[in-house]
Amino acid sequence: MATYYLFLLFLCQQTIVSGVTQLSIIEGEPISVNVCMSIEREDAVNWFKDREINTNKLIVNSANRQSGNFSMDGTSGNLVIKQVNRKDAGLYTCQVVEKAKESHCIETYDLNVYYMDSPILTSYTENYIFYCEWAEIYPDIKPDVQWIYNGEIRDTKTTKYNVITTNKTSMLMVHQVSENDFGNYACRITVETRAGNMSKTSKVGEIKHTAACSFDESSRSVRRRSLDLWLIVIVCAAISFVCIIGVLWSAVNRRNQTSEFSSSITGPENEDDLPVPLHPYISQPVIIPDVCDGMTRSTTMATIETDNMSLNWSGYDEVQS
Known part of the structure; x- marks a missing residue:
């Protein structure tokens, strides 16, 4: 069948030869390459790889429309590549033979395939x-x-x-x-x-x-050390504060005790405030007021304690009313 289509090429009286058409496509995308002219059902279409019209270079034609990654549309005669590979780059030649008009056309396409490998x-x-x-x-x-x-x-x-x-x-x-x-x-x-x-x-x-x-642990370690340092500073400050309060409190107490001791040495300012002298064996006296004959008397009672006995004693101090 391929020989028949090639034989028609030599029988044609009119030949239309076009130049080279540049095509560009990205690898992995589909492409449809148009035929050089509109065709009828009876017309023969041949697609060749490279520029040579040779049976060894034939890819697909009207009789064999599928070959590997290449196919030909039965209606339009276009060359279809479903998924373009970088190896598909190069020249493609289309040949159309019209039986009725006894003419044919030839057109060459230069397919440029852009590609890159994944990084x-x-x-x-x-x-x-x-x-x-x-x-x-x-x-x-x-x-x-x-x-x-x-x-x-x-x-x-x-x-x-x-x-x-x-x-x-x-x-x-x-x-x-x-x-x-x-x-x-x-x-x-x-x-x-x-x-x-x-x-x-x-x-x-x-x-x-x-x-x-490592980064997180070091950061957390630094933060922990900082917190520990601040905690130590706060505790030391609190202890120092307590110590200072204790020292001040002791100083105030010593001052009060010194004042009381000085007062006990100098004695009271009024004689009435003097304490009643007691014998070493006499316990705390008890003053009992007594009013008699217009006189006010104070009765002093005391208890004299000795080793073997105790004596009670009382006395009167007259005071003019």
Whole structure:
């Protein structure tokens, strides 16, 4: 059948040859390449890889519409690639033979496939550093690098982060790590092409709570030491305060005792305040007022105690009323 379509090429009296049409696509996307002219059901369509019209280069045609990753639309005759691979880049030639008009057309397409490999993320969580590395990119230009934290793009222009980017790597360093920084990190590289923006995202790396244990423990240890120091200072201040109060209280008591002792030596200012002299064996006297014949008498009673006996004694002191 393929030989039949090629034979028709030599029988054609009119040939339409077009130039090379540039096509661009990003790897992994589908593409449909149009035929060089509108076709009828009876027309024959051949698609060749490269520019040669040769049976060895034939991919698909009206008789065989499927071959690997390539297929041909039965209605339009377009060449369809479901998922373009970087190996699919190159020249493709379309040939259409019209039986009724005894003419045919040939057109060549240059398929340009943009591609990049997914970046590789290397994490050093003990130092809170991530390395994003990429290998092959076409076109070979420096990509735009974005850092992603828990699925959201991170603003790395703040003092929280330090980013250093070269032609093939980008390093992210996280400063002053706290609990808000625990989670998944990834890098995304983007290149602008004629077919649109091409992006790839790395696998995730993680900063776990255990990775920052040393930092947390040291911080907590410093806080504990500070609290212990303040506690010691407060206790010492309280003890000093109590000691000062005790000293002042003792001084006041000594002063009061000294005053009482001085008063006991100098005696009372009025003779009436003098105490009644007692014999060493006489107990505390008891003064009993007695009124008789217009005279006021005070009776002094005392008890004289000796080793073997006790004597009672009373006396009267007359006082003019």
